[in-house]
Amino acid sequence: MTALHEALDDIAAEITPIDPPVELAMRLGRKKRHGRRIAAITGTAGAVALSAAAVVGIPALTGPASSPALTPGTASGAGIPLARPVLLESPQGSAKEYGDAHLVNTATLRLFQRLTCTPVPSSLSGAVTNDAWKATVGYTAAQWNAAGSEVVSCDASGGKYVLGKAVILGSQVTSATAQHLQNTDQWVVDVTLNSAATAAFAQLTTSQATRYYPTSQSNWNDAVLASTAFVINGDVQSAPVTEAPITIGKLMIAGPASSGLTEAEAEALAAQLS
Amino acid sequence: MGAESDEEFRDFMRGRWSAMVRLAYTLTGDQGHAEDIAQAAFASAYSAWGRVRRAGDPDAYVRAIVVHENSKRFRKLRVREDLRAAVPECGTGADDSLADRAALRDALSRLGPRQRAVIVLRFWLDMSEAETARALNCSVGTVKSQTSRALATLRKHADITEGELR
Numbered sequence: 001m002t003a004l005h006e007a008l009d010d011i012a013a014e015i016t017p018i019d020p021p022v023e024l025a026m027r028l029g030r031k032k033r034h035g036r037r038i039a040a041i042t043g044t045a046g047a048v049a050l051s052a053a054a055v056v057g058i059p060a061l062t063g064p065a066s067s068p069a070l071t072p073g074t075a076s077g078a079g080i081p082l083a084r085p086v087l088l089e090s091p092q093g094s095a096k097e098y099g100d101a102h103l104v105n106t107a108t109l110r111l112f113q114r115l116t117c118t119p120v121p122s123s124l125s126g127a128v129t130n131d132a133w134k135a136t137v138g139y140t141a142a143q144w145n146a147a148g149s150e151v152v153s154c155d156a157s158g159g160k161y162v163l164g165k166a167v168i169l170g171s172q173v174t175s176a177t178a179q180h181l182q183n184t185d186q187w188v189v190d191v192t193l194n195s196a197a198t199a200a201f202a203q204l205t206t207s208q209a210t211r212y213y214p215t216s217q218s219n220w221n222d223a224v225l226a227s228t229a230f231v232i233n234g235d236v237q238s239a240p241v242t243e244a245p246i247t248i249g250k251l252m253i254a255g256p257a258s259s260g261l262t263e264a265e266a267e268a269l270a271a272q273l274s
Numbered sequence: 275m276g277a278e279s280d281e282e283f284r285d286f287m288r289g290r291w292s293a294m295v296r297l298a299y300t301l302t303g304d305q306g307h308a309e310d311i312a313q314a315a316f317a318s319a320y321s322a323w324g325r326v327r328r329a330g331d332p333d334a335y336v337r338a339i340v341v342h343e344n345s346k347r348f349r350k351l352r353v354r355e356d357l358r359a360a361v362p363e364c365g366t367g368a369d370d371s372l373a374d375r376a377a378l379r380d381a382l383s384r385l386g387p388r389q390r391a392v393i394v395l396r397f398w399l400d401m402s403e404a405e406t407a408r409a410l411n412c413s414v415g416t417v418k419s420q421t422s423r424a425l426a427t428l429r430k431h432a433d434i435t436e437g438e439l440r
Contacts, residue, residue, distance in 0.1 A: 004428070007378035008398040012296040015305045017312075020291035025313050029320030123315050181411075243346070 084204060085239055087162040088224045099224040106163045108150045110163050111137060118156030134234060157237040164227055167204050172197035176273035178266035186265035189253040191273060198249030206245035213243055283323050286332055287316050294340055300394050301344040303383060315339035341409045344391060381431035389424035392417055
């Protein structure tokens with residue numbers, strides 16, 4: 001036993017932990033399970049990270065584009081990569097909405113209420129989402145890619161969203177490259193934004209990190225408002241929560257902490273974004 | 275998830291809660307923060323409990339999350355917190371080894387969160403340099419440099435020799 005070890009033993013013995021909050025942890029755990037697509041945006045030393053457990057939908061990106069009518073064929077390239085969800089109906093349990101319906105205009109709210117999002121069975125790894133919902137909505141490709149309006153959307157688990165105006169468009173991504181994460185078997189995508197997008201994203205994440213993130217653990221409405229959705233071909237790929245302001249215009253998209261992204265998934269995502 | 279596996283989780287958390295809070299406390303120096311981190315880690319374990327218990331080592335899983343949650347502090351914020359504002363009282367000098375330990379505790383509180391994490395992992399959890407690098411998601415080189423800087427700080431403030439330190 002070294003002196004250092006003993007000193008650390010002493011520190012550990014300084015406190016008397018409270019009784020284990022078992023039921024609370026289980027409640028949080030259940031919430032986490034249901035809201036798994038909402039992960040976290042975290043910074044890394046030097047750069048900043050958009051770490052998204054949410055990128056679970058990504059394997060699907062390697063599949064064929066499922067809805068030709070909605071594939072972004074316009075000049076904006078990858079469509080709308082990032083927009084802020086303002087309303088979310090979680091697929092699990094009761095059909096309860098989270099977020100703030102007051103932020104949604106009446107027409108969009110009506111569309112949201114009419115919309116049904118169907119989960120993609122997990123066994124089906126080819127398709128991003130069940131695209132049936134797009135017929136209900138009837139947006140054109142140009143509408144998906146427009147910067148100025150609210151849209152409704154679905155994710156692969158059947159989550160239903162109203163997304164606020166796009167914060168960053170695909171055309172504003174200056175580079176997206178797949179990178180191997182040091183000392184792991186995981187891959188990430190490094191994304192660099194142009195200056196306009198950097199400023200817009202800084203403003204959004206600063207307001208989210210200060211206004212909504214602190215209460216996002218206990219308040220599910222705030223958790224939705226603190227998040228940012230990745231949209232590809234009109235589908236929400238993931239909606240990670242912003243933990244800290246991201247002001248330098250560099251993001252890192254990581255897979256779920258447990259499994260991460262494979263090289264192929266990271267390459268596919270980078271190709272989609274750049 | 276069945277009632278049986280819920281009961282297993284309850285048993286696991288009751289049994290391991292204290293140890294995880296203490297680990298988080300050695301890393302953060304703040305009890306409230308330590309309890310938050312431990313709670314988040316157990317919640318994570320429960321959210322994936324089926325998979326975690328099948329993997330066979332829930333303790334390692336929760337510990338990894340505690341370390342990871344703590345790392346977020348120094349990855350996210352490049353602000354150095356003063357981990358323990360209060361200087362622990364030193365012994366009266368009657369017992370040299372007690373006084374040394376108190377000095378060491380004080381010196382540990384002067385380390386930044388990253389160096390402190392490296393020290394806790396390497397010398398308390400007895401992890402290798404490679405294991406520490408993996409846990410902190412940094413390179414072995416970083417672990418080495420952070421360790422040597424941390425040990426230098428400890429030596430300076432605790433007034434002890436290398437041999438006594440480890």
